[in-house]
Amino acid sequence: MPSVAFMGSHPLGERCLELLTGDDDFRVKLVVTYGPDEDTWWDGCLYDRAERLGHTVVTRADERDVLDYDVDYLLSVYYPNILGEELLDHPNVAPLNLHQAELPRYRGSNVFSHAIMNAREDDHWKYGTTFHVMAPDVDAGDVLARDFVPIRETDTARTLYDRVTEASVAMFREHLQTLKDGQVHQLATPQAAYEGERYFYTKESLDGEKLIPPERLAADDEATQLAVYDKIRALDFPPFQPAYTELGGHRVQLTAASYTDIFDDASVPEFDVEREATSTALAQD
Template structure:
């Protein structure tokens, strides 16, 4: 029975751990994740899920406890820490990661947003999720399998995230037989064998990108309108700050999503606007 150390977070981490447990062919030796009292933006808690499934669980501060275990796989699903060579070299078969983006196209962070921002110029209207062997360089290891969903022109970063999560669960389920047979390295493909654009984005890659000047919002040319539209969608990921503009010294959120939970306590600005002498009804397109 293959043995596993599972390192992860997010609802996707919970669902993959449940699949691994329900499969019955794996021995989950340890789960490493956020503590149950840590403040995270997503729903659910992998720590509590691991305990409810009967697994030993520790927080990220104790991740090196993995080195005390004889394991076949180190499996990462939304684990936030970058793992060093000692941990990556510890499992008998392979360290594996489920990366919610297409490799080798998108490495790093904020990839849902950047995929929407790049889709039109690159004419690349699909978004991937990748199961791969981990390497010391972030998201650079050999690829075991990929799956894709379309990027729709109405997608926000959050709707794309939600849809790809479902595809990632499906992809993970499909890899369980391969893991049982311990053939993942045998069938993995180096990233050098894939064609196409390659991007790497840091966690700070969207810093300073969220304010859209009023002048750009008011632009009438098609190129600017599409660029602004795509940017608003790409930065629409509750509960994080969306794109915004500034009117009369007040910040106005630009989003297709209801942010009531995030902004319910924010004051509503009162703009003094002179009424026209005759009102004209708005056209309905």
């Protein structure tokens, strides 16, 4: 029976923990997350949920308590701290992370926003989620699995976040069997094997991006109009401050609940959720 230390947050973290708890082939020995009184922007509380599920729970300040438990896997799902090598080396089989972005294309933070802003120029109209082995460098470990959802021309960063969450849950559920079989390292693919653009964004990567000057909004060339449109959508992620402009000394927020009417006839390719083959199949290509 594989044993797990689960480190996470967000509704996605809750759903993945529920899947582990409901599978009799796993034993969750410890959960590490935000404290129940910490102010977070998302709905729900993994700490409370883990307690209701009967798990031992500690806050991020006590993350090194993981070292007191003999575990096969360290599973990270939206865990905010960068883990040191001692923690990464601790599990008997592997430390794994569910990264809500396509690796190796998008490492780091704010990737929902950057993927929308890059989609048109890169002609890359899909967004990924990746299950990977953790390494000392952020988001740099071998890839166990990837799934994709479309980036639509009416998406905001928040709608893209909501859509890829469903793909992430499905991918996590599917690959629990891989963990049971102990086949993680046999199936994982080094990131060097993948082609395509590669980006790394820090948590500060959107600083200074939200102010859009009025003259840029008034530009009449199509390229600028599309770039502004894409930036507004990319920075639309309630409850955070959206893009804005300044008129007459007043800040005007640039956001909308729906962009469907604006780009209803846009000729953007539609993608179904794509499930990649495991690395075994990739190696045969």
